[in-house]
Amino acid sequence: MCFAWGVNETWLGLPASAVDEAARRMLGWHLDANGVVVRLTEVEAYSGLGEDPASHAHRGRTARNEVMFGPAGHLYIYQIYGRYLCANIVCGQVGRAAAVLLRAGEVLEGLDAARERRAAARKDADLAAGPAKLMQVLALGRDANGSSVIDGTGPLTVTPPPAPAPAELIEAGPRVGVTSALDVAWRFWIKGDPTVSVYRRHVPRRRGS
DNA sequence: TATTAGATGGTT
DNA sequence: ACCATCTAATAG
Numbered sequence: 001m002c003f004a005w006g007v008n009e010t011w012l013g014l015p016a017s018a019v020d021e022a023a024r025r026m027l028g029w030h031l032d033a034n035g036v037v038v039r040l041t042e043v044e045a046y047s048g049l050g051e052d053p054a055s056h057a058h059r060g061r062t063a064r065n066e067v068m069f070g071p072a073g074h075l076y077i078y079q080i081y082g083r084y085l086c087a088n089i090v091c092g093q094v095g096r097a098a099a100v101l102l103r104a105g106e107v108l109e110g111l112d113a114a115r116e117r118r119a120a121a122r123k124d125a126d127l128a129a130g131p132a133k134l135m136q137v138l139a140l141g142r143d144a145n146g147s148s149v150i151d152g153t154g155p156l157t158v159t160p161p162p163a164p165a166p167a168e169l170i171e172a173g174p175r176v177g178v179t180s181a182l183d184v185a186w187r188f189w190i191k192g193d194p195t196v197s198v199y200r201r202h203v204p205r206r207r208g209s
Numbered sequence: 210t211a212t213t214a215g216a217t218g219g220t221t
Numbered sequence: 222a223c224c225a226t227c228t229a230a231t232a233g
Contacts, residue, residue, distance in 0.1 A: 082221040084222050120224060122213085132222050177222080 019098035036110035042189040048097025054178040057097035068097040077145040084132035
């Protein structure tokens, strides 16, 4: 297939060292799953080269991060805090284990279903304002781990918007929830978008008193 | 008074 | 990370 700026000829084929560029390009993409369409507004890039201590693949291949080492365009889903799920799209080349974490988005279609799945959201902008919220809205479970997002065989399909997000509308900052590599500004979001999750510097749980 | 936005503490 | 709860700010 041949998009104006392609799924498989741009970010999919980028070297893992350019995963930050892949992340930038994914802003604005549409995520379609289970009757809900979300416009991606916030992402984070992770390199698996061993130079990125924040990456799950940093210390090598394990049962959990297995799919990160596979081909690009597949979902890497992991559980956090024993309760919530987050999803990455594997980028780069086989064996390199680069990935882009899907952090937040704006619900474009399927508002009724989204509101039902995220009853706690007070405003529509909060429906998918966080990686685990995004997963709830899209109703993706652990079984989606390893599935493809580009060949139509998986529960989630990604499609590029008519045009890439303008560079002047993309802002960058340190990634959320990581204690190392704070100097690496690999979190990207669409400037001023209300669906972007609020950044809070990671702080160890407060001591008593 | 009623609604909304922001901050805090708790849970897993 | 999410959520319930509280407080402050705001609107009618």
